[in-house]
Amino acid sequence: MALRxxxxxxxxxxxxxxxxxxxMHRPWMPGQAITSYEIFESYLTRFEQPINEGFVICLRDTGAIVGRVNVNNIVRGTNQSGTLGYAAYASTTGRGYMTEGLNLVIQFAFGELGLHRLEANIQPANTPSLNLVKRLGFQREGYSANFQFIDGAWRDHERWAITIEQTS
Ligand SMILES: CC(C)(COP(=O)(O)OP(=O)(O)OC[C@H]1O[C@@H](n2cnc3c(N)ncnc32)[C@H](O)[C@@H]1OP(=O)(O)O)[C@@H](O)C(=O)NCCC(=O)NCCS
Structure with missing residues (x-):
């Protein structure tokens, strides 16, 4: 797996x-779906700021994109923390690509980006996402009621996080 x-x-x-x-994305993904070049262009402007980093996960042999991971809302100073957003796709899910890809992002974030903590906010019914962060060693920190507006309503989320000390 490759990261860029x-x-x-x-x-x-x-x-x-x-x-x-x-x-597959509708119940879980916040924000506007990328349905035009203009939406994509405007979506990418967030990565012009140093508080957001956007990555794609690609197959090493063909370069095909199999997933997307963002490190958003990076807080520097005495926190050095960022919030993860991620997605696989209908034709790429369930093959272990995201486990490997998100692990590459974690290494990059704790290495090159100099971060110390990454958090992921996940709806309690989003089993594949919960399984993903559990596999990678995240710990459950808490429960945030009405945390994010997704698919027409304010949704409760569990907050999961990993710090550099918890990586092997
Ligand atoms: C959350 C999401 C990214 C998880 O993706 P995923 O495809 O389950 O994760 P992986 O690519 O790591 O695949 C892991 C699954 O593949 C299976 N698998 C199959 N072949 C495998 C292999 N060769 N190696 C490893 N795992 C394999 C694993 O058993 C695992 O399934 P399980 O959790 O049922 O045991 C995906 O479900 C998604 O995009 N959902 C919609 C958007 C979303 O919810 N985003 C997150 C919001 S918080």
Whole structure:
């Protein structure tokens, strides 16, 4: 698995993957789906700021994109913390790609980015996402009622996190 920053050149590939994954993403993903070049362009502007980093997970042999991971809302100073957002796609899920890819992001965040803690906020019914962070050693920190507006309503989320001390 390979990790690289997301860019405008990824529009065609990502928009096709997002299209095939609409039903899979709808209950869990915040924000606007990438349904036009303009939306993608405006989505990418967040990564011009140092508080957000956007990555794609690719297959090493073909370069095909199999997932996406963001480290958002990076807080520096005495926190050195970031919030994760991630997704696989209908044709790429259930193969272990995200476990390997998110692990690469964690290593990059704790290495190059100099972060100390990463958190993921996950709806209690999102079993694949809970399984993913558990596999990678995240700990459950708490429960945030009405945490994020997704699919038409304010949704409760569990807060999971990993610090550099918890990585092997
Ligand atoms: C959350 C999400 C990214 C998890 O992706 P995923 O495809 O389950 O994760 P992986 O790619 O690591 O695949 C792991 C699964 O593949 C299975 N698998 C199959 N072959 C495998 C292999 N060769 N190696 C490892 N795992 C394999 C694992 O058993 C595991 O399934 P399990 O959890 O039922 O045991 C995905 O479900 C998703 O995109 N959901 C919609 C968006 C979303 O919820 N985002 C997160 C919001 S908090």
């Amino acid at each position: 920053h997301i860019g405008l050149q990824d529009y065609e590939e990502i928009s096709a993957l997002v299209r095939e994954s609409a039903e």
